[in-house]
Structure formats: structure tokens, C-alpha cells
Amino acid sequence: MSINCIAIDDEPLALDIIRNFASKIPFLNLMAVFENPLESIDFMKKKQVDLIFLDIQMDDINGIQFLKLLNNRPYVIFTTAYEDYALTGYELEAIDYLLKPIFFERFVKAADRVYRKMMPANEGEKEMTRHQEANHEDFIFVKTGFHHQRIRYRDILYIKGEGDYLRIVTHQKKIMTLLSFRNLQELLPADEFVRVHKSYVVAIRHIDSIERNRIKVGDEVISVSGTYSKNFFGLLKSKKLIT
Structure with missing residues (x-):
């Protein structure tokens, strides 16, 4: 199973890090990256997007405001340097909340949560066990x-x-x-x-x-x-x- 994802962040360096991390995870298909969140809306109308890696503090519109504009929201993993929005992230049912600088191990765990949520119900339990054993998620x-x-x-x-x-x-x-x-x-x-x-x-x-x-x-x-x-x-x- 492959997860189609995009990344939105107004910092090019942050997007480079997500590109690098995503390229190392076989089930992530990073389709596009955007420095302006509004430019991603047209893309999502044309393409099936399962997951957004979304920054919060951006100039024209912040990530939370942008997310509220979407009628059919994909899964979301917030990527931010600020702890203050953690509660809002949970209220918006974000899958995870990654604080910058993001560590690869933490990035993998967040992506894996999306993978397990998208897994068909009859395969989910066995797949969860395999991922936990492979990624040492319990320690x-x-x-x-x-x-x-x-x-x-x-x-x-x-x-x-x-x-x-x-x-x-x-x-x-x-x-x-x-x-x-x-x-x-x-x-x-x-x-x-x-x-x-x-x-x-x-x-x-x-x-x-x-x-x-x-x-x-x-x-x-x-x-x-x-x-x-x-x-x-x-x-x-x-x-x-x-x-």
C-alpha cells in the first residue's frame, strides 16, 4: 500500500528535510511540495492526496486556517517549531504533531500511524505487529x-x-x-x-x-x-x- 502525500511549508529547508525523509520510507509517495498553501488546493482537486505534512506558522495563511478551508481533509501531520498549537492539532484530529527540528525516527513513527489507519481492517492487526517489531515502536x-x-x-x-x-x-x-x-x-x-x-x-x-x-x-x-x-x-x- 502506498500513501500519496504532499508537504506544505514556507521554509525551503524544511521541505528539503521532508523530501529526504519521505524518500527513505517505501510506503510514502511524496507527490509535490508547496511553499504557499493556497497553491496546493488546485493540486488536491486533481490528485488523490492521502496525507499532508503541514507547517503552521506561515505568512499569508497559517496551517490551521488553511486546514479549515478544506472540505474533504486528508490525514494531517503538523510540522512546526511551536508547541502552542498542540491542543488545536488534536481538536482538528491531526494524526501527529512534529516539533522542529524533526528527527527521522519520529517522522517514521508519525507516517506509520497513517499507514496503520489506512490499512484494511482485516490486515491491520497483523500489519501493526509487524511494524512494531520492525520499528521498535514500544521502546x-x-x-x-x-x-x-x-x-x-x-x-x-x-x-x-x-x-x-x-x-x-x-x-x-x-x-x-x-x-x-x-x-x-x-x-x-x-x-x-x-x-x-x-x-x-x-x-x-x-x-x-x-x-x-x-x-x-x-x-x-x-x-x-x-x-x-x-x-x-x-x-x-x-x-x-x-x-
Whole structure:
């Protein structure tokens, strides 16, 4: 199965990166790229487009405004340097939200989500398993000291910033790494991990309780700061985890 896609971004360098990444993924067929989003509308009327890699901050019209113009929307993966639009992205049912600079591994995971959504129902489960095994979608390697530590997504309770380091807390252990929050979030599934404070990213599946603007994860009580509160509660509502 092939996914016909286009990329829209007013930065030529960003389009070059998407071209390069897409060329390495056998099931992606990058048909065209556009620096002006309005120029893509006529193209989409004539061609079958399954997926758009879409920047948000553009001069004439931003990606969110452009997306709202489309009657029959293809799948969308937002590509942006700004975290502020994450909630809007979920509300518009974007498949994923990639923060620039985009890492290839994260790009592959986002594209793979589209692939699995387009997979015929009778083949989806087996194909998902094959992709997970091939792309190691259930874990990452994090550099700690002089080696890389394997960590499964489902084991991570939360990540805490401690000076120049991040402490990744699981049920079994605590791992220190020099990765930044931004770089680590690029490696984690965006719909499973959410920033709630300048010093905390939490795994949604491991939240034990929520009381006003405080959440409990394991033995840790974490404040949800005002900066991240709207995105956090909006994400929970979009996933129908709270009302």
C-alpha cells in the first residue's frame, strides 16, 4: 500500500528535510511540495492526496486556517517549531504533531500511524505487529553515562527536569540523561506523554488521580502549571478520558 502525500511549508529547508525523509520510507509517495498553501488546493482537486505534512506558522495563511478551508481533509501531520498549537492539532484530529527540528525516527513513527489507519481492517492487526517489531515502536534507547539504556514506553511514569539532566522514572528504576525535554518528547508518542510543568512530562496512562491542578503519578504529586494546563486538560478531553 502506498500513501500519496504532499508537504506544505514556507521554509525551503524544511521541505528539503521532508523530501529526504519521505524518500527513505517505501510506503510514502511524496507527490509535490508547496511553499504557499493556497497553491496546493488546485493540486488536491486533481490528485488523490492521502496525507499532508503541514507547517503552521506561515505568512499569508497559517496551517490551521488553511486546514479549515478544506472540505474533504486528508490525514494531517503538523510540522512546526511551536508547541502552542498542540491542543488545536488534536481538536482538528491531526494524526501527529512534529516539533522542529524533526528527527527521522519520529517522522517514521508519525507516517506509520497513517499507514496503520489506512490499512484494511482485516490486515491491520497483523500489519501493526509487524511494524512494531520492525520499528521498535514500544521502546527507545536513551544515552546515560557511556551507554544507551533501553526503556519501554509503557514503563515510564514521568520525566523530571533536574538542572542540565532529565530523570526518567519507571516502576523499576530511575535513569539520568542529558537529553533536553524537547529532544526526548520527539522520541515519545505525542498522544501518550504530555508536558504539565516546565520540569515535568507525564505518561497519561500512569496518572493515578487529578485534583484541581495537581496530579498524582506513582509516589509523585505534580502541579499542572498555568502554561501547560489548557493543553493538558484539552488533551484528556480530546481522548475522552475526562468530561
